[in-house]
Amino acid sequence: MRRYETIYILRPNLGEEEINTIIDNTNAIILKEGGTIIHLDRWGLRKFAYLIKKESQGTYILCDYATEPAAVFEMERKFRIDDSVLKYMTVKLADDITAEKIEQAKVDIATRKAAKESGESDENDDSDDDSNDSDE
């Protein structure tokens, strides 16, 4: 098992349900190969630094997971076919991850999130999905 992190960007005109279906389908691919989702973060609508497929903004979804390489291939193949995915990027975080480490990572993320919420909110943590137009 390897640990990966994928950011994918969906078209801005998609409805909440369509976004959910895409996320569910993606997660299903990971789970099918015996993987685990460590963390899923929806950044919501963000403005791009440059145009992607003639769109100026899109819905960012960050998924942190552990799975076999085959699942990543399959996932990226689906992304390429799917027209509503504007762009994706997968980063390998660790070559080898055990079940204990996965649990540890989950705990780490949960504690960090709790700490962040109690403290000052981070700039690029757009947990709101709707009407987050803070960026000009």
Place this chain on the structure above:
Amino acid sequence: MPPIKRVFARKKVCRFCTTDQETIINYKDLKTIRYFISERGKIMPRRISGTCATHQRQLCEAIKKARQIALLPYTGSIPR
């Protein structure tokens, strides 16, 4: 004996070395990265930002990743 050259430049220190040794520069952490890019989106050279070689390398990777996923521009002004 040659005259002593006056050097006015202050010794710069790497921002990442002084803080946490363990922090890996993350491409999603735009707050930190933004300090190391010019207004036109270029990566600041080491002689200006003062980062050490190790961290400049990591920073460079992070900026390039952020560019790939449209968090930072390849060229042009920085959003926001």
